[in-house]
Amino acid sequence: MTRPIAITMGDPAGIGPEIIAKAFAEAPELLQGCFVAGDVECMRRGAALAAMGRIALPVAAIAASAECPAVPPGCIPVLPVEAGRRPLPPLGRVDPAAGRAAAQAVQWAARAALRGEIAALVTAPLNKEALAAAGLAFPGHTELLQAEAAAHRGMTAAQMPVRMMLANRELRTVLVSIHVSLREAIEAVTFDNVLVTLRIAHQALSAALGRSPRLGVAGLNPHAGEGGLFGREELEIIAPAIAAARGEGMDAHGPFAPDTVFMRARTGEFDAVIAMYHDQGLIPVKYLGVEQGVNVTLGLPLVRTSPDHGTAFDIAGTGRASAASLIEAIRVARQLSGSAS
Numbered sequence: 001m002t003r004p005i006a007i008t009m010g011d012p013a014g015i016g017p018e019i020i021a022k023a024f025a026e027a028p029e030l031l032q033g034c035f036v037a038g039d040v041e042c043m044r045r046g047a048a049l050a051a052m053g054r055i056a057l058p059v060a061a062i063a064a065s066a067e068c069p070a071v072p073p074g075c076i077p078v079l080p081v082e083a084g085r086r087p088l089p090p091l092g093r094v095d096p097a098a099g100r101a102a103a104q105a106v107q108w109a110a111r112a113a114l115r116g117e118i119a120a121l122v123t124a125p126l127n128k129e130a131l132a133a134a135g136l137a138f139p140g141h142t143e144l145l146q147a148e149a150a151a152h153r154g155m156t157a158a159q160m161p162v163r164m165m166l167a168n169r170e171l172r173t174v175l176v177s178i179h180v181s182l183r184e185a186i187e188a189v190t191f192d193n194v195l196v197t198l199r200i201a202h203q204a205l206s207a208a209l210g211r212s213p214r215l216g217v218a219g220l221n222p223h224a225g226e227g228g229l230f231g232r233e234e235l236e237i238i239a240p241a242i243a244a245a246r247g248e249g250m251d252a253h254g255p256f257a258p259d260t261v262f263m264r265a266r267t268g269e270f271d272a273v274i275a276m277y278h279d280q281g282l283i284p285v286k287y288l289g290v291e292q293g294v295n296v297t298l299g300l301p302l303v304r305t306s307p308d309h310g311t312a313f314d315i316a317g318t319g320r321a322s323a324a325s326l327i328e329a330i331r332v333a334r335q336l337s338g339s340a341s
């Protein structure tokens, strides 16, 4: 039997519940066998927003993921992950209770995936300020999932390196560092971090593509340092890491000027670009359209995807949020987990 896919509710003060309900309404076949890990009342509010005055999809509480197939089509199955009822958090602002609820859903789904109960988890966005306000020490899903997976295997987080990949149908980028200041990100451009990023990207994309991926590596500095005129990280750190990766049999190239390497990948020269820090890699993908991008965590012993956007507090409660990126994330989770719809 195909195992179900859990969609975590995200921060209930944001657009998560609304876009999940829209995904159930707009892509019913793809969503078959999916259930929401979260809160029933938050999902009912999301379903009402998604319906925009029409009849909202019904929300059915389930007690276990195994009950998912018994829920009739056209109904949103929700597995409550927190005991008892809480007041609905206000929409569109940072709220510690909402941050806690979002984190509990992710923790529940991570553990269910690690014990093999679900095929994959697709995470609706959470708000990092709300997560911190709730007292959680993780900057985002990526680090939280890394900690859960490492603990499950009896390892430290450092022993289970993970990387963020953002991808759409034209471009993939894998990041050397994620949620740190730009100053720290520059410090994180080390031989080991670049080589580990190449290894993780190579392994994940080899499995996905069925061949060795062509990896283009961005430089850190303008013009990839212009032979040392604008910085020496390319000469002293990035090029040696690429040479080591090539020595391990990877099809890695660069470092290339960061302002043109994405264009080169998009026109087919590389399967993915290794970006030296968060914004270097995410801006090109997001600029191609927030509705297309999917965030995939590489290096975990589970499948996790997510839309490429955040909680969009500015439009929460207006009914204007697009479910396109979430639907794409569910499609990719199905592909990666081999779970047919």
Ligand SMILES: NC(=O)C1=CN([C@@H]2O[C@H](COP(=O)(O)OP(=O)(O)OC[C@H]3O[C@@H](n4cnc5c(N)ncnc54)[C@H](O)[C@@H]3O)[C@@H](O)[C@H]2O)C=CC1
Pocket (backbone or CB within 6 Å): 015, 019, 123, 124, 125, 126, 127, 128, 129, 141, 290, 295, 306, 307, 308, 309, 310, 311, 312, 313, 314, 315, 320, 321, 322, 323, 324
């Ligand atoms: N996977 C996740 O959990 C992610 C969480 N975040 C978090 O979300 C919070 C807000 O981040 P922002 O930088 O404001 O980015 P954001 O992606 O939430 O919003 C940026 C802009 O895009 C619009 N937008 C986003 N998603 C949309 C959608 N589905 N339909 C229509 N318009 C949409 C928003 O209205 C806003 O104008 C932060 O706490 C951030 O850390 C950000 C990215 C991913």
Ligand SMILES: NCC(=O)COP(=O)(O)O
Pocket (backbone or CB within 6 Å): 139, 140, 141, 142, 143, 282, 295, 306
């Ligand atoms: N900018 C992407 C982002 O912040 C998503 O982070 P995560 O929650 O997937 O770790």
